[in-house]
Amino acid sequence: MSPLWFLAAFIFGAASGKIGLPPLVGYLLAGFVLNSFNIEGNETLVKVADAGVTLLLFTIGLKLKIKSLAKPEVWAGTSIHMVITVAVFSLLMWTFGLFRLPLFDQLNGYSTVLIAFALSFSSTVFAVKVLEEKKEMASRHAAAAIGILIMQDIVAVIFLAGSTGKIPSPWALLLLALLFIMKPALIKFMARCGHGELLMLFGILMTVAGYSSFELVGLKGDLGALVFGMLLANHSKSSELAERLLGFKDLFLIGFFLNIGISGSPTMTGFLIALVLAFVMLFKAGLFFIILTRFKLRSRTSMLASFSLANYSEFGLIVGSIGVANSWISSEWLVVIAIALSITFIIAAPLNSAAHRIYARFSNRLKYFETSKRLAEDKPIDTGNAEIAIIGMGGIGTSAYDEMRNRYGNIIIGIDFNTEKVESHQRAGRNVVYGDAEDSDFWERIEPVSSNVMLVMLALSDPKTSIFAIHQMKEKGYKGQITASVRYDDEIEVLKNGGVDAVYSLYEEAGVGFADHVCEHMNYCKLKNQ
Numbered sequence: 408m409s410p411l412w413f414l415a416a417f418i419f420g421a422a423s424g425k426i427g428l429p430p431l432v433g434y435l436l437a438g439f440v441l442n443s444f445n446i447e448g449n450e451t452l453v454k455v456a457d458a459g460v461t462l463l464l465f466t467i468g469l470k471l472k473i474k475s476l477a478k479p480e481v482w483a484g485t486s487i488h489m490v491i492t493v494a495v496f497s498l499l500m501w502t503f504g505l506f507r508l509p510l511f512d513q514l515n516g517y518s519t520v521l522i523a524f525a526l527s528f529s530s531t532v533f534a535v536k537v538l539e540e541k542k543e544m545a546s547r548h549a550a551a552a553i554g555i556l557i558m559q560d561i562v563a564v565i566f567l568a569g570s571t572g573k574i575p576s577p578w579a580l581l582l583l584a585l586l587f588i589m590k591p592a593l594i595k596f597m598a599r600c601g602h603g604e605l606l607m608l609f610g611i612l613m614t615v616a617g618y619s620s621f622e623l624v625g626l627k628g629d630l631g632a633l634v635f636g637m638l639l640a641n642h643s644k645s646s647e648l649a650e651r652l653l654g655f656k657d658l659f660l661i662g663f664f665l666n667i668g669i670s671g672s673p674t675m676t677g678f679l680i681a682l683v684l685a686f687v688m689l690f691k692a693g694l695f696f697i698i699l700t701r702f703k704l705r706s707r708t709s710m711l712a713s714f715s716l717a718n719y720s721e722f723g724l725i726v727g728s729i730g731v732a733n734s735w736i737s738s739e740w741l742v743v744i745a746i747a748l749s750i751t752f753i754i755a756a757p758l759n760s761a762a763h764r765i766y767a768r769f770s771n772r773l774k775y776f777e778t779s780k781r782l783a784e785d786k787p788i789d790t791g792n793a794e795i796a797i798i799g800m801g802g803i804g805t806s807a808y809d810e811m812r813n814r815y816g817n818i819i820i821g822i823d824f825n826t827e828k829v830e831s832h833q834r835a836g837r838n839v840v841y842g843d844a845e846d847s848d849f850w851e852r853i854e855p856v857s858s859n860v861m862l863v864m865l866a867l868s869d870p871k872t873s874i875f876a877i878h879q880m881k882e883k884g885y886k887g888q889i890t891a892s893v894r895y896d897d898e899i900e901v902l903k904n905g906g907v908d909a910v911y912s913l914y915e916e917a918g919v920g921f922a923d924h925v926c927e928h929m930n931y932c933k934l935k936n937q
Contacts, residue, residue: 438668
């Protein structure tokens with residue numbers, strides 16, 4: 408790969424981070440700038456970009472549960488949204504064609520629907536990157552957004568299989584049957600890979616195996632990576648494997664975004680059309696919001712999921728490239744779609760960054776769209792006789808819960824935004840309920856001022872979320888004590904300034920705890936103290 412690609416990606420990625428945008432926006436801009444200097448991509452960059460998307464789908468599969476696709480808001484919401492979007496976009500472009508606007512005047516009925524179909528997808532790459540950077544992959548709105556994206560990906564794969572004229576081999580059914588037979592063996596082998604580089608190598612091997620095996624039987628290779636990831640999704644090491652592959656995935660995805668930017672050379676007409684299409688994207692986001700609220704999701708969940716889906720997709724480029732290859736549309740339209748995709752990324756990035764603040768400001772108006780019936784996870788929270796609330800039931804929160812229960816009895820309540828984790832804790836006998844500390848509505852559902860809660864322990868990975876939670880509690884009149892855990896020393900002062908009473912430094916206190924444990928169980932300390 409050319410050193411210029413890395414240099415441009417680093418400079419523009421760092422600049423994007425400085426102004427509050429995700430680095431991926433900088434990678435896109437780097438591609439456009441390189442293109443303006445007539446620096447072109449090559450086959451290596453394309454392969455790196457494809458590898459990034461394939462790894463992304465594999466890691467999505469690792470976190471995907473089949474039952475999540477069976478939810479009405481996912482399969483029905485996706486179907487309704489795609490049908491309406493294709494119809495509205497087709498009508499809009501057909502109208503522009505009637506007025507003989509450039510590029511639109513060369514479209515016929517089939518090509519109009521094809522472009523509308525390409526624009527109906529949302530970007531899996533963008534959504535997952537944004538949700539990961541915000542540490543919200545386990546949230547309710549992320550589950551809804553990812554489910555919708557997977558359904559869109561399935562539709563895209565079906566289209567690709569049909570439009571390219573590739574008929575899956577009769578061996579495809581045998582392959583799928585064989586995978587389910589092999590699943591126990593794969594899971595057993597994964598368990599024996601340990602926690603080091605062998606586990607990472609196993610993940611790469613499974614990604615390549617999934618891609619290659621599906622290609623051999625006439626199916627889309629990316630779908631194979633997704634399916635292989637899903638086979639391993641229920642294993643206890645699936646999250647650890649996803650973390651092991653994170654560096655590779657992020658590195659290869661830089662190539663993906665660079666490739667998008669570097670492959671387009673827009674005209675002024677094409678750029679103006681792309682700009683119009685980019686702002687039409689707001690219709691897509693609004694439609695998602697309306698549909699999701701009709702399926703009884705709260706306005707906050709619907710809005711955050713809609714913001715994650717408020718862009719065009721890399722699959723739109725694939726659909727467009729097929730259209731160009733089959734002479735259904737001109738190559739100019741492929742460039743227009745690429746530019747529109749890039750602009751929506753730039754618009755959606757700050758939109759997602761400010762999503763929680765936007766909802767906090769307009770929540771009263773947005774709640775107007777909610778249905779009268781509430782889903783189970785949105786009902787008011789009854790803290791009962793709990794005197795201690797632990798927010799964030801990951802490893803630290805769970806250990807704290809068990810220790811405090813051993814000391815003081817069943818006066819603890821745990822709160823977490825991962826519904827599957829909540830269910831797991833409940834099966835283990837812990838008093839844990841669903842709630843998102845970064846959700847202003849959550850603080851309407853739980854009233855610490857009117858409960859018995861005297862101590863709140865924040866075991867959250869993001870100090871910004873802890874600060875938000877502290878402010879919400881203060882506004883609700885909570886007078887008890889608040890403590891929080893942190894990973895880094897520079898976060899201690901931030902939380903103390905935010906109003907926390909005590910801060911627990913994980914790395915510092917872990918050493919103290921280790922020493923205490925040794926002195927309690929080993930003879931050395933006892934002999935030394937005599």
